Amino acid sequence: MIRKIVTALVLISLALVLISFAVANRQIVTVSLDPFDQANPALVLSQPMYLIVFALLVGGVVLGGCAAWLRQGKWRGRARRAEAQLSLLRAPIERAAGCWPHRAALA
Numbered sequence: 001m002i003r004k005i006v007t008a009l010v011l012i013s014l015a016l017v018l019i020s021f022a023v024a025n026r027q028i029v030t031v032s033l034d035p036f037d038q039a040n041p042a043l044v045l046s047q048p049m050y051l052i053v054f055a056l057l058v059g060g061v062v063l064g065g066c067a068a069w070l071r072q073g074k075w076r077g078r079a080r081r082a083e084a085q086l087s088l089l090r091a092p093i094e095r096a097a098g099c100w101p102h103r104a105a106l107a
Helices: 002-024 049-071 073-097
Strands: 028-032 044-048
Touching (some): 002 049, 044 049, 049 073
16 A cells, blocks of 8 residues: 555656646757758757657666567577477376376476
8 A cells, every 4th residue: 555655656756847847848849860961951959848758768767678578588598498398207106196286286
């Protein structure tokens, strides 16, 4: 119960900070994505500043999540191989003990 209250308080505080940031940064900013021609850029993005900041924040979270997922691939592969080996080793024991349908008893 206390955990839910603390979580709600943290989320409400975070929401208030994000809403106040969005209200304070409503002005339109122009972001030029052409480093070669400053006078007439090929790709220009004109959006409110809070949208650009939020989009960069979400992009960073997604990119970080992908990087973490890729780095943990080695451990997921090892876990799959260990589970397959365990099931191969467990099958003869279960057949010999006569408890083939009761897999939960050995888990």
